[in-house]
Amino acid sequence: MSELNKTPLYDLHIELGGKMVPFAGFEMPVQYPMGVKKEHIHTREQAGLFDVSHMGQVKLTGSNAASELEKLVPVDIIDLPAGKQRYALFTNAHGGIMDDLMVTNYGDHLYVVVNAACKAQDIAHLRANLGNGVELEVLDDRALVALQGPEAATALSRICPEVNELVFMDSRHIAIDGVECFISRSGYTGEDGYEISIPEAEAERLCRLFLAQPEVEFIGLGARDSLRLESGLCLYGHDLDENTTPIEGSLIWAISQCRRANGERAGGFPGAEKIFDQIANKSFTRKRVGLIAQGKAPVREGAELVNAEGVRIGEVTSGSFGPTVGVPIAMGYVASEYAALGTEIYALVRGKLLPMVVSKTPFIEQRYYRG
Template sequence: MSELNKTPLYDLHVELGGKMVPFAGYDMPVQYPLGVKKEHLHTRDHAGLFDVSHMGQVILTGENAAAALEKLVPVDIIDLPAGKQRYAVFTNENGGIMDDLMVTNYGDHLYVVVNAACKEQDIAHMRANLGEGVELEVLDDRALVALQGPEAAQALSRICPAVNDMVFMDSRHIAIDGVDCFVSRSGYTGEDGYEISIPASETERLCRLFLEQPEVEFIGLGARDSLRLESGLCLYGHDLTQETTPIEGSLIWAISKNRRADGERAGGFPGAEKIFDQIANKNYTRKRVGLLAKGKAPIREGAELVNADGVKIGEVTSGSFGPTVGVPVAMGYVATEYATLETEVYALVRGKQMPMVVSKAPFIEQRYYRG
């Protein structure tokens, strides 16, 4: 095995009792002494600090950067206002999702955050396809952390009052305790909060400052996963793959109106023809849905989904107990005729059919701060 990468916060994780595990090529904390369930509930009630430095951070500069990136994604990048962030997906020629990402317009440059497991592929994809006149810089010298929860703004504004003025999907260059940071009011938990890109050399110092705030606890990958699942947010490589189109993945909202078949800048991204056919003709056979278990046992990723007659109709792609909702929650793909809300399906667990109901995802109320 090749040696695992370490984030700038590795020593702090170990010092604070983080249980370290391999994740996307990095040595990352899956939990702390508090435990996954308490970490999850602390984030829902107060504020959690997450190390997400394994993600890829990239700067794109050049006059044509927005137009060039727009050719690789089905969202509107050209008209993304300065100081705003947008969710996007890279698509392949078959309309499949290569990765999901966040794009920020900082006026004179675009800031792109991609998933850890896909970052080498994504960077190569951008280098090969953005064309001349666009410069790509990989930010290897920065860490990325997320401060999430209903008390995140209260905690961070005590250190940096400027963050209070931001609303959901705002992004700014802000000095926090004298350190130049990229701050967005966004996250992966369904709660209000911030994602903060910090120079690696200052990351531990700033995070110790964040952790001094009474609302804040360090949170590991375990609770990060259950928080995002309760909030109906996809995990790439599980709920979304190269074989999944945005339509099958219930991400039609991630295709901007002016990029659709009748839009002013329609198409122009890989796989557009197939995606437009799926929108117009419902030419697809499966769809991502939320699932609530009727029993108490969590239904895990990979469990087959069957109908009442035991015929396979799909598969669970993410599953866990939902500490906030108090029942097992899951996401998965079912044949389109079973995708209607309140449809009963069954998960096969050790040969037994466990009843589940197709449900709305998110399973909790998302509490993003919109002003």
Template sequence: MADTQDTLKHTPLFDLHVELGARMVPFAGYEMPVQYPMGVKKEHLHTREQAGLFDVSHMGQVKLSGPNAAAALEKLVPVDIIDLPVGKQRYALFTNDNGGIMDDLMVTNYGDWIYVVVNAACKEQDIAHLQAHLGDDVALEVMDDRALVAIQGPAAATAVSRLAPEVAEMVFMDSRAIVIDGVECLVSRSGYTGEDGFEISIPSAEADRLCRLFLEQPEIEAIGLGARDSLRLESGLCLYGHDIDNSTTPLEGSLIWAISKCRRADGERAGGFPGADLILSQIANKDWTRKRVGLLGEGRAPVREGTELFDADGNKIGEVTSGTFGPTVGKPVAMGYVATAFSALDTQVYADVRGKKLPMTVSRMPFIEQRYYRG
């Protein structure tokens, strides 16, 4: 059944978005801001040049506690959770028995509990998956009384540190509980734009007030989902359900870096996650047939998701999974899957856009320089 205006959920910042003149659209069961009066391109460029505030409260926030929480979660992901340092965050993947990716997620060790953030469209499935497999000695709490916002851009640290000076000491993937204007928040120095910045979990009752304080900072503007998508694409970051899904293995998705060394065939805690045999075999034998690649176009015509890709002889070799015109790059940028024979850098392929074969070049991702703050 299609979402209707009456069935869509609202985040704690809904009234603020409407007040700011956002154009609201259905997204993952929520009514979300796709853009504000500034427009997608200007919002994108403002984030690259200053700082933007994104409402990502539709994401799922989960608390896992109990002495075996890390070990239990590690059985569901090809990632080192047991040795994740306190106060650090890590990117992870839920895999299925066929080696496909059920979702990608962020995991943080807060010492006596683990904080997990999952994608909005997958959160019901992911929470059920956790409940079914974690075991009785792990307590799972869905943190549905919290908002989540991202403040991203080169001026993010300057702006946020006026309200929370401690954030200036953090580096990329650090996480801390920090009191901001009397409110205890969970803050990580991370994000989904390729820029420096923070993701901040705020009690729902205080979210509107705190976000108004953030927006009072001269560097920060409210930014919608449209610019969030073009920013993450320029940074070569996957969107679940588009660039990776249940049928994609981490190797096909160019995410071998997300499989911790200790979980690989020669590691001390090798395997033990769903689909491990297939995934570890792909690593050992380099036997996957398609690969996610970056694609740079010529001219200005964007090459959209679903566009078929061909070789010089007119044979279909793949498909675009995300594509737009990159405002920072100044060219059409895309990612998609091609047969591995065509996945080498600088290979020319052709995108079929309304019957025209537009040349694209297999290119390194990210398309822009990532500016995460590493100290």
């Protein structure tokens, strides 16, 4: 572990009893003394603080930054309003997903957050493909944390009342206790909450201030994973990869109308032809679906999915017990003819066939604050 990177909050994790594990090249807390299940429930009922400083933060400047970035993603960047954030996908020439990311328009620049495991690849991809005077700056001197849960706004607004003015996917530069932060009202849990980029030197001090609020506890990677799974949110490298298109990944909603085949700025992104063909002709053979186990045994990533005759029809890509819903849940890919809601299929676990039902996602009601 000596070769792993540490986030600016590493010492605080150790002080508070975080169990550290390798993750995407960093030492990250998988849980705290409270334990994964209690951390999950605490986030659903109050507010959890997550260290996500391993993610990549990038600033793009230049008058053509939006139009240049739009050439790499199937979403509308040019008309993204100032102060708003949008989910995006890097696609490759075959329509596969290279990574998913968040893009914010701060008026005079774009702020991009990419996944930790893809950070080096994504930055190289941007450097190689952004032209026309776009300047790329890697913000490696900032921490990134997420404050999530129904009490997140209550806790943060005690320190910084201005955050109450934000609604879901709003972003703003706001000073917290004298420190300028980049704050968006968004997150990865299905709950209301904020993602906060903080100058590295002030990260521990501000996080101690957050943790001093009675609603807030530090939460590790274990609960982060079960929270996002209940919320039907994909984990790149598991539920999405470079061989999976947005259509196969059930992410057609992430392709802006103006970028589709009949839109005013149609295409122009890698793999557009294949993606448009899959939309128009349903020429895909598999689909990401939600799954609920009919028994009590969790079904984990990698489990084979079969039909009633025992013929392989897919694979689980994420699976766990859902502490909020009280049953084992999963996401995975199945042959298209088995993707309809209510279809019963089976997971092969240690030689046993466990019945599962194709179900809608998210498995819980998302509670984003929309005003």
